[in-house]
Amino acid sequence: MTKPVKITVIIVSTVLVLAIVGYFVANAMVSSKLENFLKTELPENLSVDYKSLDVSVWRGDVVMVQPKIVNRGSHTSKANIEVDLDTLMVGGFGLWSYLLNDQIHVKSVQLRSPKLRYNHNSAIPKNEYQNSSLEKFKEEIKVGRFNIQNAEISIKDIETDSLLFYTEKFTANVLDIAIDPASVNNRIPFKYTDYNISYTDLFYSMGVYENLEIASASITQDKAVFNQMKMYTKYSKATYDKMIPIERDHFDVTIASLVVEDHKFGYEKDSVFYFKSPKITFENPEMNIYRNKLVADDLTRKILYSRMLRELKFNLTLSDIFLKNASIVYSEKVNADMGAGELSFTKMNVDIKNISNTYGESEKTTLDIDAVFMARTPLKVKWEFDVNNVNDAFVFRVDIGKLPAADLNPFSQPNLKVKLEGELLKTFATVSGDANTSRVDMRVNYEDFKVEILDGEGEKKNKVLSAIANLFIAKNSDRESDGFRDGNKEGIERDHTKSIFNFLWISIKAGLASVLTGDGKKK
Template identity: 30%
Template sequence: MKKTLKVTGIVLGSILLLILIVNIGFSLWLKYQLPDYIKNKTPYAITYKTLNVEILSGSISADDILIKSKNPDDKKVLAIDGFVNGLNVSRLGIIDLIKNKKINTNSIRLTNPKLKVRLAQKKSKDSVKEPMPFLIRNIDITKGNIEVINLDDSKVFSAKNLNLEIKNLSLNENPDELPFALDSYKITAKDFFARISDVYTINSSDVKTDNGQLEINDFELKSVLDFKDWEKNFTKQKSLFNIKSKKVSFSDLVFDNTKLNLKNAQFVDPEFIIQNRDAKIIKPKNPKKNGIDFNFANIDIKNGTLSILKSNQEKSLSLAKFDANVTDFVMNEETSKNKLPFKFKDYKIVGNTFFYDSGKYYNMTLSSFKLASQSIDLMNFKLIPKMSRAEFVRTIPMEDDQFNISANRILLSGVDWTFEKELDLHLKSAKLHNVDANIFRSKIPKDNPKEKLLYSKLLRQIKFPLIVDNLNLVDSKLVYEEDKPDSNGPGKVFFTNFNMSVKNLNSNKKKGANTKVPIVINCKFMGVSPMKVNWNFDTANMRDNFTIGGYINNLPANDINPFIKPYMNITATGTITSLNYDFKGNNDVMNGKFRITHKDLKVNLLDKDTKKKKKFLSGVANLLVKKDSQKFPESVDIYVERNKERSFFNFYWKGIEDGLKKSLLVIKI
C-alpha cells in the first residue's frame, strides 16, 4: 500500500514538475521568441515592456504595448495603430491561437487603449480564405480612446474615455436575428459614434449606465446620405429617418439572439423627422421572416416633435409638441402576420398644433388632441380647402363638392378596437360639438355619371366591422351653396342650431348584431324656422329601404330667397306656416304624404340676366298659386323616381318639390 502511494506521489509530482517546466519553458519561449514570431508571422510591429504567461490558467498579461501596421497602405489587411497601457487575457486557448489562428478566451481586459483601426478591404465572394474566428466571453475596457474607420476614411466607430464591461458575450451569424447576445453590460463614454448600417449613424455626447439604466445624452440617429442619393440607391426602403433627443434612457435592457427586452424607455425632447419617397414600394413575393422579438414594458416620450416630409421637403404631417406613453409593446413573428405588425396593452398620446396634408384638395389641423386606449379627444378640428372656389372648379374634371369643415371638439369614448386580420372598431359614443360645415358645388363642370350610393349601402361597403352606438352633432351649422353657369352668385340653404342623434351606426359586418339605424335631427331651417327630421334605414336591407319624415314651421318666404333667387330666378313673399311630410323609399322610388299651410304667399319671376321682376309673368304665376291655404288642408301624395347620378339629399328634396307643386298650384302643369 505504501509502495502504491509512493509511486502515485512520484507520478503526480513528475507531472506537476513537467507542467512547471513546460510553463517556464513556454514563458521563456514567449518572452524571447514571441517578438520574432510576431515579426515574421503577423502584419503588425508590436512591442511591449513586460509579458507574463501562465500555462495552467491560460492567462497572458502585458504592459505598455505599442502596435503599428507594418504596411499601412495594404488595404487587404486590418490596419492598427496605437498604444495599450495594459492587456490581460484569461483562459486563452494558446494552442488554438498558434495552430488554428483561433482566439478563444474567457475574458480580455484593456487598460487605457489609444487605438486607431482601419478596416480591411472586403473579401470577394470567391475567396475561400475564412476570417479568423474568435470568441471572447467577457470584455473589460478602461479609459479607452478608440476610432475605427473605413478605407475611405469614413468613420465606423469612435469613443473617448470609454469604460466598457460586457459579461457572457456571444456572437450570432444569423442575419435575421440580433448580431449578439449578452447577460449584462456597463458603459461610460464621451463623444460616442457608431455607423450602424449603410444608411444610418448614431452619435451621442455622453453615454453611461447607472444601476442597470442606460442613459444617452444628445442622442442623434441620422443618415449619411442626402435624400436624393438614398432614394436612388435604396429603392426597397420607404422612409428615411432622422431622430434627435436631448436624453434617451433604457432600464433593464436585455439582449438575446432573437429578443430585445427592456422595462422602460424614455425619450426627452425628441425630434422625429421622417422623409418619404413618392414612388410606391414593391413588396417581395416571399419576404424574409423577421426573427427578432421586441418586448418593451414601458415607452415614454416627453415634449417630442414630429415631422413627416414628402420627397420635395414639404410637410405631409407635423406635430409641434406631444407626449406619449405605451405599455407592454410587443413586436414578434406572431404579430408580424397581422395588418398591424405589433400589439400593446395601453397607450396615451397628448399633443398640440397638429397638421396633416390630406391630399390634393385639403389640409387638416387640430389645436390639440388626447388619444387613449378607450377615448379620443380632438380640439378645434379644421378641414381647410387648399384652393379657392374658382381654382377648385377649374381643377376638378367632373362635378364635385368642396368642403370647409370645422368643429370645436370631437370626443370619441368607449373606443374598443383590434387590428389583427382586419380592423374591428366599436365606439360607444361619438360627439361632435359646434360643427360648422360649408358645402359648395358648382354646376359648371360636367356631370359625374357615377352612381351615388344611399347611406345604407355606403355603410355596408365598409370592409371591416364598425359600430357606433351613439353619434351626436351638437349645436352645429350646415351650409349648402350651389352655383350654376347662368346664375349671379351661388344659391344658399343653411341650417343653424343643428342637433343630430344617430343610433347604432354600423357596417353590417357583425353577425347577429342590430343593423337598424334611427336618426333624429332638430334644427332651424334658414336660421329662423324650427325643423325636425326622423330618418330610418337598415344596413342589412339590400334594397336600401328607408323612411324619412318631419316638419318645418313658420318659414318666411323671404328667407329662402337667397337660394331660389340665383338658382331659380324667383323670389317669394309671405309665410309657410307649416310643412309636414312622411316619405318612404328605396334605391329606385320614393312616395308618401305631403301637407303644407301658408299665408299671403306670392312669387316674383326675375329676368335671368338683369334679375329685375317680370311683372306680367309674375302676375300670371300668382294666379296659379293658392294665396292662402285652408286651416287644415288635405295632404297630397308624392311620387318621385330616383336619379342615381344624384345624392340622397337631391332625392329627398325632389319629394319636397313634388309636394309643393301639388299643394300650391291651382292647376296641374
C-alpha cells in the same frame, strides 16, 4: 497588523479589484455586443449612428447620446426615414437574458426630443412598406414602458418637397410592449396593455384639394379628444373652380372639439380591421359648403348611405353620434350672372344612432335632427334606414314650423329665378323610398302664397309668366277644416348621378307642387 488581518485585507482587496475589473469588463462586453449588433445585425437598409454609447451593467442602463437613425428603401438611395434624438435611454436592461438567451427585456425606453422626417416616395411599391424591418429580428423584446417626449414629426413628398404631415410636442406612453418572432408577422406587430398620446399643431394634407388641422389632441384607451379641428379647401373658390374638372364641394369646416369615448380598434382574426365606439360628440361644428353648378356635372353613380356602410371594407360600430350646436351654410351657384343661392341651418342638434355595418337586421340607423332653418324657422327631421336592406329602403320625415316664403329667396332667386311671397305656417312631409324611387306625402298650412317668375337677369318680374304660374296655385290652404292642404306623389325617380339630398329635394318639391296645384284633399 497580524497575519490573519493581512490575509483578510489581501483577499478583500483582491475581490474588490476583481469586482471593479469585472464591472468594467462586463460593461465593455455589453457595449461591444450592442455596438456589433447595431453595425452588423440590423437590416441593410437601417443604420444607427451616435455620439456616444454608455452602458451600466450594475443599473442595467444604456444611454445613447445624439443618435441618428436612417432607413433607406431598396428602390432608392435617398433616405425614407431620418430620426435625430437628443438622447435614447434604456433603463432596467435585463443583462443576463440578453447575453444568455438573446432576449431583450427592459423596464423602460425613452426617446427625448426626437425629430422624425419621413420622405414619402410614391415610386416605391406599396409592398415595400408592408415588409417591416421587425421581420428581421430574431429576439424576443419586452418593454415595460415606451416613452416619447416632445417629438416633432414631419412628412414630405420626396418629389415636390411639399409638406404632407406635421405635428409637434408629440408625447406618447405605451405600457407592457411585447414583440416576438411570431407577432412581427401580425398586422399589429406587437402587444400592449395601455397607452396615452398627445400632440399639438397637427397638419395633414388630405389630398390634392383639402387640408386638416388640429390644434391639440389627447388620446387614451378610454377617450380621445381633438380640439379646434379644421378641414378646408386649400384654394379660393375662384381658383378652385378653375382647377376641378367636374363639380365638387368647396368647404370650410371647423369643430370646437371632437370626443371619441371608449374606442376599440384592431384586426379581427388578424384579417379585418374594426373600429367601435359607444359615443362620439362633435361640439359646435360649423360647415360652410359651396358648389359651382356651372362646372361640368359629376356623372359618376352615387350610392345611398345604407349601401356605403354595407360595403365598407372594415367593420364599423358607432352606437351614438351627437352634433351639438352645429351650423351648416350651403351655397350653390347656378347662374353665371348671379351670385350663389344660400341655405342655412343653425342651432342644430343631431343624434345619430347605429352608424354600423355590424348590427343584425332588427337594428336601424336613425337620425334625429332639431335645427333652425333660414335663421328663424324651427325644423325637425327623423330619418331612418336599414343597412342590411339591399333595396336601400328609407323613411325621411320632416316637420317645418312657420316659414316666411321670402326667407327662401336667397336660394330660389339666384338659382331658380323665382321669388316667393306668403307664409308656410306649418309643413309636414314624409318621403318613403329606396335606391330607385320614392313617394312623398305632404301636408301644408299656408296663406297668401305667390310666385314671381323673374327675367333673365333675375332682377325684374316677368308679369306674364308670373300671372300664368299663379293661376295654377291655390293662394291659401284654408279649404280644409283644419287649414291644411294635402298632396302626394308616387314613382318619383332618382337621378343616380346625384346625391341622396337631391333625391330628398326633388321628392319634397313634387309634394309641394301637389299641395299647391292639387285639390287640397287627401288621396
